[in-house]
Amino acid sequence: MRRLLPALCLLGATAGHAADMAVVRYVDQDPGDPPYLTRILVTPDFLRMDGGEDGGDFVLLDRRGRQVISVMRDAGLAMAFSPGEIPSRPAGWAPRLDTGAGAPGTRRFSLVVNGVVCSEGVAAAAAAPDVARAMAELKAVLAATQYRVWKDSPPEMQHDCDLANQVWESGATLGLGLLLEEREFTGRTRRFESESRQPLQPELFRVPDGMAAVNAPS
Numbered sequence: 001m002r003r004l005l006p007a008l009c010l011l012g013a014t015a016g017h018a019a020d021m022a023v024v025r026y027v028d029q030d031p032g033d034p035p036y037l038t039r040i041l042v043t044p045d046f047l048r049m050d051g052g053e054d055g056g057d058f059v060l061l062d063r064r065g066r067q068v069i070s071v072m073r074d075a076g077l078a079m080a081f082s083p084g085e086i087p088s089r090p091a092g093w094a095p096r097l098d099t100g101a102g103a104p105g106t107r108r109f110s111l112v113v114n115g116v117v118c119s120e121g122v123a124a125a126a127a128a129p130d131v132a133r134a135m136a137e138l139k140a141v142l143a144a145t146q147y148r149v150w151k152d153s154p155p156e157m158q159h160d161c162d163l164a165n166q167v168w169e170s171g172a173t174l175g176l177g178l179l180l181e182e183r184e185f186t187g188r189t190r191r192f193e194s195e196s197r198q199p200l201q202p203e204l205f206r207v208p209d210g211m212a213a214v215n216a217p218s
Contacts, residue, residue, distance in 0.1 A: 084144030
């Protein structure tokens, strides 16, 4: 964690420029698979998440319009997701977000549901707070879709932690700040690599011409 501290100082020193964008890079890894890069670009109006290539597939959040568009270049599709209704939390639903002091400027956390640690890691409140907000906004827009996927899954694949992490408590850990480390109950991990501010590239926040627009099921 010590090696992150110079980067965190940089975050505070470079925030607040109008004609630029925040660029955050994570190294993600799914169980049994090699690690891969996730790049997140954030402006006051948009969030873009991709694999680090300008010309690849990407997910775009319109923060003002509260719509998510998944751009799949090979398929020529731009699938749009809008917020939907999700059921109320069931009786007895009692998640617990435990926090404790970490390295200077950070807090350790664990999100627990029914005795199972659904997510645990480290967050930094002062590190790129608008990026953390935008990431929480993305999860909020997709919460209804995530619930539908969970409901349509076989019973043996339905887990309360999916509902915690993606639906009812989707913004809980991001409310603590930018995630520097995260491990989910599935074994999936995320590790902060870098943050910078770069000149705004408006073309990265547009759906490419010629894409067939499709509304995802609500």
